[in-house]
Amino acid sequence: MPETPRVGERLHGFEVTAVTLLREINITLVELRHLTTGAHMVHLANEDPNNLFAIGLRTTPRDSTGVAHILEHTALCGSRRYPVRDPFFSMLRRSLNTFMNALTSSDWTLYPFASMNQKDFCNLMDIYLDAVFFPRLDEMNFRQEGHRLEFADPEDPTSPLEFKGVVYNEMKGAMADPSSLMGRRLNRHLFPTQTYHYNSGGEPAEIPDLTHQALMDFHAAYYHPSNAWFFSYGNLPLQDHLKTIEKRALAEFEPRTVASKVQPEQRYDAPRRSTETFPVAKDEPMERRSMVQVAWLTCDISDSFERLALDLLSVLLLGNPAAPLYKALLDSRLGTNLAPGSGYHDDYRTTLFAAGLQGTDPEQTEAIEAVVLDTLAEVARKGFSRERIEGVIHRFEFGHREVTGDSYPYPLMLCMRMLGPWMHCADAVSPLQIATHLDRLRKELDGGPFFENLIRRHLLDNPHRVTLTLRPDPQQKQREEQQTATRLAEIREKLTPAEEQEIIEQARRLKEAQEAEEDLSCLPTLELSDIPAEEASVPSTRGTQNGLPVQWFDQPTNGIGYFIAHLDAGTLDPAHQPYLPLFCSLLTQIGAAGLNYMEMAERIEAGTGGISASTEVLENPEDPRQFQALVQIRGKALVRNQDKLFAILADIFSAPDFSDKERLRTVLGQIKTSLENSIPSAGHSYAARAAAASLSPAARLRETWSGLELIALAKKAAELKDDALEEFAARMQTIAGELLRRNHLSCAVVAEERHFEELRPALGTFLGSIPEGTQKAANAPAFTATPARLGVIASVPVSFVTRVFPTAPYTHDDSGGLLVLAKLLRAGYLHREVREKGGAYGGMASANPETGLMSLLSYRDPHLSRTLRVYDEAAHWAADGRFNDQDIKEAILAVFADLDKPLSPGGRGFREFANTRQGLTLDMRQDLRRKVLATDRATLQRLAQTYLVEGRARSAVSVLAGEDLLQKANGELGEEGLEIRRI
Numbered sequence: 001m002p003e004t005p006r007v008g009e010r011l012h013g014f015e016v017t018a019v020t021l022l023r024e025i026n027i028t029l030v031e032l033r034h035l036t037t038g039a040h041m042v043h044l045a046n047e048d049p050n051n052l053f054a055i056g057l058r059t060t061p062r063d064s065t066g067v068a069h070i071l072e073h074t075a076l077c078g079s080r081r082y083p084v085r086d087p088f089f090s091m092l093r094r095s096l097n098t099f100m101n102a103l104t105s106s107d108w109t110l111y112p113f114a115s116m117n118q119k120d121f122c123n124l125m126d127i128y129l130d131a132v133f134f135p136r137l138d139e140m141n142f143r144q145e146g147h148r149l150e151f152a153d154p155e156d157p158t159s160p161l162e163f164k165g166v167v168y169n170e171m172k173g174a175m176a177d178p179s180s181l182m183g184r185r186l187n188r189h190l191f192p193t194q195t196y197h198y199n200s201g202g203e204p205a206e207i208p209d210l211t212h213q214a215l216m217d218f219h220a221a222y223y224h225p226s227n228a229w230f231f232s233y234g235n236l237p238l239q240d241h242l243k244t245i246e247k248r249a250l251a252e253f254e255p256r257t258v259a260s261k262v263q264p265e266q267r268y269d270a271p272r273r274s275t276e277t278f279p280v281a282k283d284e285p286m287e288r289r290s291m292v293q294v295a296w297l298t299c300d301i302s303d304s305f306e307r308l309a310l311d312l313l314s315v316l317l318l319g320n321p322a323a324p325l326y327k328a329l330l331d332s333r334l335g336t337n338l339a340p341g342s343g344y345h346d347d348y349r350t351t352l353f354a355a356g357l358q359g360t361d362p363e364q365t366e367a368i369e370a371v372v373l374d375t376l377a378e379v380a381r382k383g384f385s386r387e388r389i390e391g392v393i394h395r396f397e398f399g400h401r402e403v404t405g406d407s408y409p410y411p412l413m414l415c416m417r418m419l420g421p422w423m424h425c426a427d428a429v430s431p432l433q434i435a436t437h438l439d440r441l442r443k444e445l446d447g448g449p450f451f452e453n454l455i456r457r458h459l460l461d462n463p464h465r466v467t468l469t470l471r472p473d474p475q476q477k478q479r480e481e482q483q484t485a486t487r488l489a490e491i492r493e494k495l496t497p498a499e500e501q502e503i504i505e506q507a508r509r510l511k512e513a514q515e516a517e518e519d520l521s522c523l524p525t526l527e528l529s530d531i532p533a534e535e536a537s538v539p540s541t542r543g544t545q546n547g548l549p550v551q552w553f554d555q556p557t558n559g560i561g562y563f564i565a566h567l568d569a570g571t572l573d574p575a576h577q578p579y580l581p582l583f584c585s586l587l588t589q590i591g592a593a594g595l596n597y598m599e600m601a602e603r604i605e606a607g608t609g610g611i612s613a614s615t616e617v618l619e620n621p622e623d624p625r626q627f628q629a630l631v632q633i634r635g636k637a638l639v640r641n642q643d644k645l646f647a648i649l650a651d652i653f654s655a656p657d658f659s660d661k662e663r664l665r666t667v668l669g670q671i672k673t674s675l676e677n678s679i680p681s682a683g684h685s686y687a688a689r690a691a692a693a694s695l696s697p698a699a700r701l702r703e704t705w706s707g708l709e710l711i712a713l714a715k716k717a718a719e720l721k722d723d724a725l726e727e728f729a730a731r732m733q734t735i736a737g738e739l740l741r742r743n744h745l746s747c748a749v750v751a752e753e754r755h756f757e758e759l760r761p762a763l764g765t766f767l768g769s770i771p772e773g774t775q776k777a778a779n780a781p782a783f784t785a786t787p788a789r790l791g792v793i794a795s796v797p798v799s800f801v802t803r804v805f806p807t808a809p810y811t812h813d814d815s816g817g818l819l820v821l822a823k824l825l826r827a828g829y830l831h832r833e834v835r836e837k838g839g840a841y842g843g844m845a846s847a848n849p850e851t852g853l854m855s856l857l858s859y860r861d862p863h864l865s866r867t868l869r870v871y872d873e874a875a876h877w878a879a880d881g882r883f884n885d886q887d888i889k890e891a892i893l894a895v896f897a898d899l900d901k902p903l904s905p906g907g908r909g910f911r912e913f914a915n916t917r918q919g920l921t922l923d924m925r926q927d928l929r930r931k932v933l934a935t936d937r938a939t940l941q942r943l944a945q946t947y948l949v950e951g952r953a954r955s956a957v958s959v960l961a962g963e964d965l966l967q968k969a970n971g972e973l974g975e976e977g978l979e980i981r982r983i
Contacts, residue, residue: 001047002237004028012242013250014041020429024401026558030238031428034246037225037253042428043241044233044414050098050902051121051234052411053241054112055132058229058260058423059104059222060195065210066202067218069104070146070167072111074215075223076102077141080134082127084518085141086836091127093827093890094525096120096897099409106187106196106348107262108423110416114409116902118236122244123524129248132223139212140513143506144836146215147207149491154507157500161488163208164862170841171202173798173860177680178278178358179340182291182470185276186341186354189466190295194265196348205483225250227258229423233411262349262424265297271465275362277473279480280795281963290471292368293339293356298458300350301421304430307346308437313454314344314353315392316384317376320605321589322598325355328375334368335360336669336718340677347420353459359673362471369467373460380455389445391606393438398609398638400434401558406907477797477962514836520886528889528933531896535925538912540748545760546767549746551916553909554753560609561642561759562750562906563635563649566917567739569615570629570778576735577629577779578713581705582671583735584613584631589667590658593651597663600648607644609636611652615705618918619698621810624852625783627698628917631739636906639755646766653740653770658732661725665718672718675711679983683800683960684844684857687792691804691958692853694788697781699851708792708983715983741773746917750909787956791966791978798840799961801858801867806954807947808852811924815849816895816931817939818947821878822847822854823891824940828883829874834858834867843870849928850920854947864959864969875952878944881937888937895932 009016011032018031022044032041059068076088084090092100099114111128115121147165151157174180187196202210232241280289299306317325318338329338335357342355355372357364404410414432421427430437444450495503540553569580588604588611591597604611613633620626633652637645658664679686686708693703703709720728747767749759785806808814825845834843842859856871877883903911915921948955959966959978970977 001045001235002239004045005030005238010035011239013246014242020433022432024435025403025432027432029429029432032242034225034250037250037255039225039228039230039250040422040426041230041242041245042418042422043238044411045238046233046235048234048411049116050114050409050411051116051236052099052112052114052232052409052415053121053125053128054110054231054412054415055128056108056110056229056231056419056423057132057222058107058227059109059200059218060107060260060262061198061200061218062195064199064203064206065214066146066167066171066200066207067210067215068109069201070142070207070210071215071218072102072104072109073145073167074137074141075131075135075219077145078136078138079130080136081130082522083136084520084522085513087127087131087523089827089831090520090523091124093823093894094523095124096526096530096893096900097124098897098901099412100124104200106200108419110419112412112415114411116900117526117530119530120526121236123526125241125244126248126524129245133225133249135219137216137219140510142212142215144510144514146210148506148510149503150507151503154511155504157504161492163484163488164839165207166835166839166841167202168204168207169798169839169862170860171207172204173680173796173841174201175204176279176795176797178291178470179677180680181276181278182293182339182468183341185470186293186295186466186468189272189274189468190297190352191265191350194262194349205480222258222260224256224258225253226256227260229419231415233414264300265350267297268464270463271467273365273467273469275469275471277471277476279476279797280472280474281477281793282474284472284474284795286472286474288336288359288361290360290362290469291339291356291358292335292360292365292467292469293341293354294369294372294465294467295352295354296459296462297464298344298351298353298462301346301348302425302427304421304427305437305440307351307421308434309441309450309454310344310351310353310458311346312392312396312441313451315395316388316451317379318343318355319392319395320601322601324379325372325375327598328371329355329357329368330666332367332371334364334371337673349424359669362469365467365469376455376459380452380460383449383452386445387606388602389451391602393441394607395605395609396434396438398560401638402560402609402636403556403558403904405902405904410904511837514832525890526893528892531893531933532900535899535922535929537922538908540912545764548742548767550763551748551913552756553748553750553912555750555905555909557751557905559639560636560751560906561639561645561755562909563645563747563763564910564913565633565745565747566616566913567631567633568628568744568778569631569739571744571776572735572738572779574779574781576731576738577701578704578709579731579735580615580631581710582668582714582717583732584615585671586658586664586667586732587613587652587656587736590656590663591660592657593655595651597660603644603648607637607641608648609638611635611645611648616914617698617702617705618914619850619852621850621918621920621924624696624698624809624850627701629701630917634910639751639758642759643762646762650766650769656736656740658729658736661722661729664725664729668714668718668720672714675714679711679794679960680796683794683796684802684859687800687802687958687960688804688855688857690790690792691788691802691956692851692855694956695785695804695806695853696851697783699853700783711983738773740770742770743773743775745770748909748913750906785954787954788958789956789976789978790958791970791980792958792960793963793966793980793982794960796960796962798860798862799858799864799867799959799965801861801864801959802957803856803868803871804956804958805854805947805951806852807847807854808849810849810920810928813931814943816928817935817943818847818854819849819895819932820888820891820935821940821943823894824883824887825856825874825878827890827894828887829877830856830870833870833874834861838863838866838870840867864961864965865972868957868973872952875944875948879941879949881941885937888935888940892932892935899929
């Protein structure tokens with residue numbers, strides 16, 4: 001690792017202001033300040049090769065036109081040194097990045113990327129610096145990404161006038177999601193004067209008010225180094241980063257005072273109540289669809305100790321089913337689950353705490369508010385046991401130590417953890433170094449009723465409280481559509497013939513720009529020679545313990561041990577198999593071995609980092625029609641607490657207790673609500689699974705376990721009456737008796753090798769406690785592929801359109817080329833046609849050699865039948881070879897960016913254990929890499945013709961959309977209409 005600079009040292013225009021060793025996470029934190037502009041910089045130095053760089057800007061809009069969000073999109077559409085229309089998406093395919101994105105929050109905009117390749121990292125840093133500080137902000141790109149007026153038929157002025165734009169459609173989808181809407185509306189009422197009062201993403205009704213000039217003015221006001229926070233992480237030299245930042249950007253700027261600071265909020269002198277609505281279809285049930293949230297503004301973000309204390313208090317109150325406020329709310333039966341956003345939020349200038357229920361009705365608002373206030377008053381009287389407090393402190397220490405990163409890069413999580421305090425009060429250290437505050441906390445606890453006083457000060461005696469009810473409104477969609485139609489009619493009425501022609505001309509120019517072949521030679525790129533020749537192996541040792549197979553993975557887990565068990569579910573009674581996801585969700589939330597669910601929850605919190613159970617389908621790499629149906633159980637704990645982890649697992653395996661019917665009713669209601677809430681943000685995934693289910697038996701089971709069928713089953717289970725619930729509990733107990741047995745089990749441990757020996761005794765005791773089961777043959781239900789054409793009705797104003805094709809298994813000669821074809825289709829055709837021209841938030845293609853399927857998908861799409869036509873055109877585009885050698889190279893690079901994406905230490909072990917179980921060997925994976933690299937034009941044309949053009953008749957279609965969109969599309973699709981159904 002490069003030498004750490006000294007405090008006071010000056011490097012490329014920066015001065016080192018502080019150096020802090022973060023021992024708990026093996027990182028050295030270096031703080032710097034740019035001498036001329038005052039720009040802030042933090043570098044987290046360690047040995048991780050997955051280097052990350054980010055540029056943050058404090059962006060504080062004063063309206064809900066979405067200016068910060070639309071600017072984030074538009075800034076990435078060409079810059080001074082890279083004057084092409086779409087350098088961001090172009091670089092996605094010219095790079096081996098492990099992460100590339102841009103994010104708009106309520107008071108900041110962040111431009112992060114990560115790469116394990118130094119050349120790639122430097123290329124992307126150049127692109128990002130130029131995009132942020134020297135963007136073109138072309139009006140054409142503003143109209144594409146933000147909003148524009150256009151005729152439904154862009155060439156026909158007699159056709160209806162419409163609002164279009166990527167962000168416009170994205171936010172229409174986001175604002176139809178009650179979970180997302182709750183947070184936005186709560187901010188509106190909780191923050192009367194601060195920037196959080198406004199929707200930084202944009203309200204669909206207000207986005208058309210944003211002008212191109214206002215966008216440019218916002219950039220000029222906020223995108224300046226004096227208002228910038230730079231972040232880097234990893235093993236690359238800090239000096240190189242500083243040199244590039246200075247040379248490519250900061251050297252051109254003078255210091256400036258930027259008016260972006262968020263002022264303290266004006267506090268209410270009395271609590272308030274408000275009601276907001278969200279759209280639902282007229283024929284949908286209204287009962288138990290509302291949400292109620294009670295929220296307070298608490299401390300300023302500058303008080304780092306108070307922030308930590310409130311964060312701990314939030315977990316004490318809401319962190320598990322035994323926590324008093326969690327339990328009181330759910331036991332009240334006034335709702336089915338905690339309201340989205342319940343808990344403490346410390347990323348705003350003024351922090352907040354919220355608690356409430358969803359799955360309720362508006363008339364329960366006062367009762368829910370009373371439960372919250374009465375419970376807080378009771379806790380303030382009784383306090384918490386020291387044992388419970390120490391359990392929550394353990395949870396914080398575990399979360400602080402664990403190296404995550406399987407969904408978002410670990411360094412990005414660190415960056416976002418520190419961003420709020422760093423931007424608002426120049427505190428980059430306290431979010432990453434909690435030991436000092438925990439020592440102080442323990443002293444405060446010794447001195448008196450600390451948390452009790454915290455509750456009184458920030459909650460019970462705090463008048464800045466808002467109770468918000470969010471209820472369904474069957475008239476809202478029609479009302480909003482009418483308001484939009486009226487606005488468009490007023491615009492239309494005032495249009496002169498010349499203005500109509502200008503709208504047509506603007507649409508023509510935009511289409512020409514979208515379809516033009518650009519010279520991208522100004523953009524940097526990697527070469528195929530930059531791709532690692534081989535996949536990095538994950539070493540392990542195999543053995544047996546107590547007669548069971550165990551695989552041991554040596555990984556740098558920072559003193560944490562991970563355990564995973566695979567249980568063969570293929571021998572279960574077929575009548576039980578659909579219930580396995582519900583079984584898995586319940587298993588770790590009920591009682592066991594004579595302890596009730598509250599006692600088990602506190603055991604898990606105090607001794608582990610969490611225990612989970614889930615279903616898994618693993619296809620045979622040589623024939624995906626053959627597959628393993630599994631339940632996997634995972635647990636993690638500090639090495640010193642492994643005996644506690646395995647003791648808890650032993651009780652869960654040997655004596656789970658499903659007899660508490662009220663607990664079952666509560667958790668089933670939570671599962672139902674959570675699944676329903678996931679639809680607006682994951683509609684493309686649900687649509688793809690529904691289509692795939694008609695093509696293969698493994699996909700059929702995957703749909704049963706994690707698709708729309710699971711949502712339907714969860715709805716039924718949540719509504720079971722007493723006798724039926726008794727039968728359900730008996731079914732769960734039967735499943736446990738058949739599944740949680742030695743003969744179904746194989747397992748793995750992930751930890752540092754030096755800890756293996758101290759882990760073996762606790763593991764052995766656990767494995768020895770698991771009962772033996774009866775050996776049964778696996779069930780293989782008959783399956784015949786019958787391609788579906790489904791239209792699934794959902795309460796969303798946009799659509800999610802998928803077409804899924806059967807392709808080839810992992811070991812087939814075509815598997816590598818199909819991966820390249822999917823990347824080629826996405827970058828070369830679907831992005832332009834579905835996103836840029838169609839206005840959807842995303843147009844995607846995905847090939848999965850493990851499932852033997854390829855999917856074409858759209859996300860938050862204003863179209864339906866048009867998108868299906870685009871999929872057909874995309875297949876012919878590829879089969880006709882309308883792409884060049886550079887396109888092929890970029891598609892290959894994009895495949896390897898996915899194949900080599902880094903995982904957390906625990907994630908690496910879990911994935912390799914699954915590979916072992918699946919029979920997916922390192923040689924097979926190396927062979928896939930060779931096939932990807934060998935892909936050429938002729939191969940891609942053949943694959944497109946064979947699997948997409950000729951294979952169209954064998955493909956399946958599934959669309960998730962509102963009923964009106966589906967009915968309209970069926971009128972356009974004729975004989976290829978969709979079978980419309982509800983979930």
